[in-house]
Amino acid sequence: MARNSTLFPDKNYMYEVRRRLLEFMLASFQRSPDFIALLKKPIVDRLGEANDSPEKTELALQLCWAVGEHGGGGGSHKDAARELFESLELLLYENLSSSRLGLRQESINSDSRNFRKSSQSRLLCLVITSIAKLATYHRELLPRARVALGKVARARISDSRVWRRARDYLGLMDDPALCLSFLRPSRPSHGHPHNPGTVNWNDGGTKMIAHIPFYILGEQEGPPFHDFSFSDILPRRR
Structure with a gap:
């Protein structure tokens, strides 16, 4: 993407290229969820760059959604799912800490500050959802998910949408049947049937x-x- 930005600096063109690449990536994961486990290392690297630029933030958002939606590659990839879960945990705690402390750059104007806050809240909400979905698919991750979401729910950061989402998912986890209905991937992998209520x-x-x-x-x-x-x-x- 950086190379394409240098060769073709037109913003409209680059926006369209990024949009097509993201659509292709998500369609590939939808068709073959195993790709998420196979591409674990580059996915973890991209999640670590989520705060570097708006473009990388958008890519991290889409990757977070894919990881949660497809259970980190499926039930047969528990090790990969655990490592992806740990990356989501780290991303959650990093952004939660920075949202508590406020923006590091106080000199930026109000519009930029508001945009960054909104982008960070969007990222936090999606990471919370992905953590909850991943823990629902891999039940051994549920205790860690409860701890992570509990910290967010107690943080009460300025954007109430974030801590309310964490609180709602914690409530869902108290009822396994509801949790499976709402958070289980909508498409079963490898022909396995849905759980009741899904x-x-x-x-x-x-x-x-x-x-x-x-x-x-x-x-x-x-x-x-x-x-x-x-x-x-x-x-x-x-």
């Missing part, structure tokens, strides 16, 4: 009532005002 969105056209209680996700108390049908969410096939 939603398979590819079957949306044949399901009458959604398994996910949308009114709970919206923090609304009482019975749902509508039983959502998948046909309300997914377009009909023609």
Whole structure:
């Protein structure tokens, strides 16, 4: 990417190149989750560079999502998943510490400071989600995930979205069935069936009532005002 930026300095062109590369990367992981375990070393290196530039932050965001969504490569790659989990832990603690202390560069203008805070909060939220999903897939990581999310929930940093997300995931981990339903990867690998209660969105056209209680996700108390049908969410096939 650095070489392409030098050869083709046009910002619009580079934005399109980065977007296409990210789409290809995510599609590759979706088709073959094992790639995540095979590419563990470069993924860990890229996560370590998450705060170097906005471009590297965006790449780290996408990698965090892929690691959590596909269980670090699947159930047969527990060692790789543990190392990826440790990298996510480190990234979480680094950004949590810097968010407590404030921005290191006090001379930057207000717009840059707000953008950086927003970017950091986005990164923290996605790292928290990835940690929770990875620990749900690999149950031996659950104790460490509880410790990490507990520290975030108690930190009460300025952006409430971060510590509230950690608190919500800690609540989900107290109920294994709900945890599997919400955080288990949506696509089973190697033909293994879903656990009970896990939603398979590819079957949306044949399901009458959604398994996910949308009114709970919206923090609304009482019975749902509508039983959502998948046909309300997914377009009909023609």
